Amino acid sequence: MIRPDGALEAARRRDVRARWLLSAPALLILAFAAIGPLLVVVLYSFLTPGPYGDVIWSFSTDAWVGVFLERDIFDDTLSLADAHMSIFVRSLTLATATTVLALLIGFPTAYFIATRPERTRELWLFLITIPFWTNILIRTFGMLEIIRNEGLINTSLRTLGLIDRPIQMLFTDGAVMAGMLYVYLPLMVLPLYASLEKLDFRLVEAGYDLYATPFRVLTRIVLPLVKPGMIAGSILVFIPALGAYVTPRVLGGGKTMMLGTLIELQFGQGRNWPLGAALSITLMAMVMVALLVYVRYAGREVRHG
Amino acid sequence: MSAADAIAVAGVTKVFGSGNGQVAAVDDITVSIRKNEFFTLLGPSGCGKTTLLRLIAGFEFPTSGAIWLDGADVSDTPPFRRPINTVFQNYALFPHMTVEENIGFGLKMLNRPKAEIAERVAAMLKLVRMEALAGRRTNQISGGQQQRVALARALAPAPKVLLLDEPLSALDYKLRKEMQIELKRLQAETGITFIFVTHDQEEALTMSDRIAVMAAGRILQVGSPREVYDAPADRFVAGFIGESNLLPGTVERVSGGLASVTLSVGGRIEAVAPDGFSGGGPATVVLRPEHARLMPAAGAPEGAIAGTLATAVYFGTDTHYHVRLADGSDFTVREQNRPSVEARFHAGDAVAAVVEPRAARLLRERP
Numbered sequence: 001m002i003r004p005d006g007a008l009e010a011a012r013r014r015d016v017r018a019r020w021l022l023s024a025p026a027l028l029i030l031a032f033a034a035i036g037p038l039l040v041v042v043l044y045s046f047l048t049p050g051p052y053g054d055v056i057w058s059f060s061t062d063a064w065v066g067v068f069l070e071r072d073i074f075d076d077t078l079s080l081a082d083a084h085m086s087i088f089v090r091s092l093t094l095a096t097a098t099t100v101l102a103l104l105i106g107f108p109t110a111y112f113i114a115t116r117p118e119r120t121r122e123l124w125l126f127l128i129t130i131p132f133w134t135n136i137l138i139r140t141f142g143m144l145e146i147i148r149n150e151g152l153i154n155t156s157l158r159t160l161g162l163i164d165r166p167i168q169m170l171f172t173d174g175a176v177m178a179g180m181l182y183v184y185l186p187l188m189v190l191p192l193y194a195s196l197e198k199l200d201f202r203l204v205e206a207g208y209d210l211y212a213t214p215f216r217v218l219t220r221i222v223l224p225l226v227k228p229g230m231i232a233g234s235i236l237v238f239i240p241a242l243g244a245y246v247t248p249r250v251l252g253g254g255k256t257m258m259l260g261t262l263i264e265l266q267f268g269q270g271r272n273w274p275l276g277a278a279l280s281i282t283l284m285a286m287v288m289v290a291l292l293v294y295v296r297y298a299g300r301e302v303r304h305g
Numbered sequence: 306m307s308a309a310d311a312i313a314v315a316g317v318t319k320v321f322g323s324g325n326g327q328v329a330a331v332d333d334i335t336v337s338i339r340k341n342e343f344f345t346l347l348g349p350s351g352c353g354k355t356t357l358l359r360l361i362a363g364f365e366f367p368t369s370g371a372i373w374l375d376g377a378d379v380s381d382t383p384p385f386r387r388p389i390n391t392v393f394q395n396y397a398l399f400p401h402m403t404v405e406e407n408i409g410f411g412l413k414m415l416n417r418p419k420a421e422i423a424e425r426v427a428a429m430l431k432l433v434r435m436e437a438l439a440g441r442r443t444n445q446i447s448g449g450q451q452q453r454v455a456l457a458r459a460l461a462p463a464p465k466v467l468l469l470d471e472p473l474s475a476l477d478y479k480l481r482k483e484m485q486i487e488l489k490r491l492q493a494e495t496g497i498t499f500i501f502v503t504h505d506q507e508e509a510l511t512m513s514d515r516i517a518v519m520a521a522g523r524i525l526q527v528g529s530p531r532e533v534y535d536a537p538a539d540r541f542v543a544g545f546i547g548e549s550n551l552l553p554g555t556v557e558r559v560s561g562g563l564a565s566v567t568l569s570v571g572g573r574i575e576a577v578a579p580d581g582f583s584g585g586g587p588a589t590v591v592l593r594p595e596h597a598r599l600m601p602a603a604g605a606p607e608g609a610i611a612g613t614l615a616t617a618v619y620f621g622t623d624t625h626y627h628v629r630l631a632d633g634s635d636f637t638v639r640e641q642n643r644p645s646v647e648a649r650f651h652a653g654d655a656v657a658a659v660v661e662p663r664a665a666r667l668l669r670e671r672p
Contacts, residue, residue: 200397202393202395202397203397203399203400205364205384205393205397206391206393206397206398206399207399207410208363208364208383208384208385209362209364209384209385209389209390209391209459210385210390210410210411210414210458210459210462211385211386211411211414211415211462212385212410212414213385213414216414220410221399224401225400225401
């Protein structure tokens with residue numbers, strides 16, 4: 001006898017099984033390559049550092065204390081870890097500044113591309129993606145070659161007789177930011193372009209028709225409508241910028257440290273793996289908090305539409 | 306231009322493209338649109354009517370010539386400084402705003418006080434009967450409602466001229482009929498000059514005070530619906546507005562404004578001659594299908610147009626008889642249907658068409 005609800009139930013079960021099977025590869029990779037290592041990092045942050053790197057398997061919260069506070073070597077009192085704090089602040093400031101600048105430069109760029117005729121658009125997009133084809137290290141060293149004391153800019157200015165001694169550009173916050181801006185700009189332009197390309201330019205005409213000046217058309221019609229692209233681009237730039245390693249390492253040197261270089265230091269010369277692990281978790285928490293605040297604030301309007 | 310003109314278009318040409326690809330979408334057009342007029346630009350797609358509208362709105366600037374608004378040259382004025390608003394073909398409502406915010410947008414951009422905007426928006430919502438949906442997003446309302454919001458949004462700043470770019474084309478038949486009446490009512494109530502673009506001749510005839518018939522970037526004729534329908538200026542206007550029979554023939558004589566024309570398919574017609582027409586020779590006569598009557602060929606009066614009935618098409622209100630004439634051309638007669646009267650003729654019948662007096666017109670041009 002056929003029992004329809006039984007057959008339905010079986011079909012539903014088959015469906016669920018199929019979904020699990022299809023997503024299994026992705027889930028496995030996530031489990032072994034992301035969640036597993038992350039748990040190891042959390043675990044390490046609660047262990048004791050070994051004398052030559054590695055960890056000793058005894059529980060300790062010293063690493064977490066060390067993220068924020070430092071112990072005076074003479075009287076054992078705790079005070080705020082100024083060095084770490086200034087690195088946190090610098091990382092946040094540089095990542096934010098990079099994101100804002102990328103938005104300011106990326107928006108006109110994306111707008112320009114989106115308003116080209118269809119065929120030339122593809123060429124422009126292609127040009128935007130060209131930097132992706134080159135290794136980030138090579139691109140960053142290219143930047144180094146331009147701004148170092150004996151680099152392109154300084155030599156040119158000196159040959160022209162405009163300066164006597166080289167302008168110190170390398171190993172400054174500005175150099176790090178410029179480097180990150182250069183590397184991450186396409187990540188801003190592409191989602192912005194995707195939003196602008198979908199924008200109905202007849203709405204722009206309707207705005208002009210209803211007495212909105214070009215500036216007001218931009219702020220009241222274009223910007224609200226491409227907000228999703230602005231949010232996506234900002235997230236894509238901010239996250240890697242906050243944890244950037246290669247750029248501050250090459251262009252910032254030892255003085256201009258960011259979170260990425262600080263973490264690397266703990267696992268390398270610092271031989272303090274638990275502190276490095278705790279700093280990594282801190283970085284992740286900062287990214288998450290920053291994103292939550294940003295999306296909550298900027299995404300308020302978007303969700304309605 | 307005269308003081309009664311809302312808009313004066315003076316020798317305006319708009320050329321698109323460059324080099325060999327140059328196209329004059331609007332070709333040396335001169336036309337005046339009076340205040341409080343419902344003026345329609347009628348023509349097939351690609352005739353330049355939308356370009357002319359966009360020139361008046363300020364989205365395009367003329368290659369040569371000038372556009373005057375209320376006695377001032379606005380040829381170089383950007384659209385956001387022209388007291389002209391547009392109802393767009395696709396409505397172009399702002400998707401990130403509510404119905405209310407859409408309607409208030411123009412006034413807000415004019416920096417009007419908040420209280421005034423609120424009052425005006427409420428009045429507009431009432432005018433287009435959309436009070437209940439004021440807080441809705443524009444993607445949460447139907448096409449007809451979007452249409453009304455677009456109208457309210459364009460009317461809210463009380464423009465001197467309202468431009469409507471085929472605003473009814475996206476609506477279904479019944480809604481379109483309702484909106485036609487609604488538009489006429491709004492125009493009467495607000496007293497604003499309406500410039501309406503359409504390719505639908507019926508829409509143009511029923512709504513307009515005056516119609517400009519356009520083709521290939523030029524205006525062929527401007528006149529009241531009655532003038533363009535009854536006295537089409539040329540072959541194109543006659544063919545585009547309503548149906549018409551074009552009959553070649555020879556003018557025998559002209560007297561008292563009436564030309565006696567011998568048709569080349571046989572038969573004779575008394576046609577109204579255009580002003581100043583004189584002389585004889587070959588000419589074309591225009592005759593509307595509803596201005597002729599069919600009768601059996603046997604017993605038809607002298608001069609009737611004889612032929613064979615090819616088909617009779619039933620249209621509900623009337624029946625269209627397609628008559629094959631001696632030279633093989635098609636001649637249409639439209640007769641109103643009466644209750645409980647069957648079709649009087651059948652395909653293959655020998656028939657003759659009798660023309661009502663003063664119904665046929667002689668075209669100015671030579672065939």
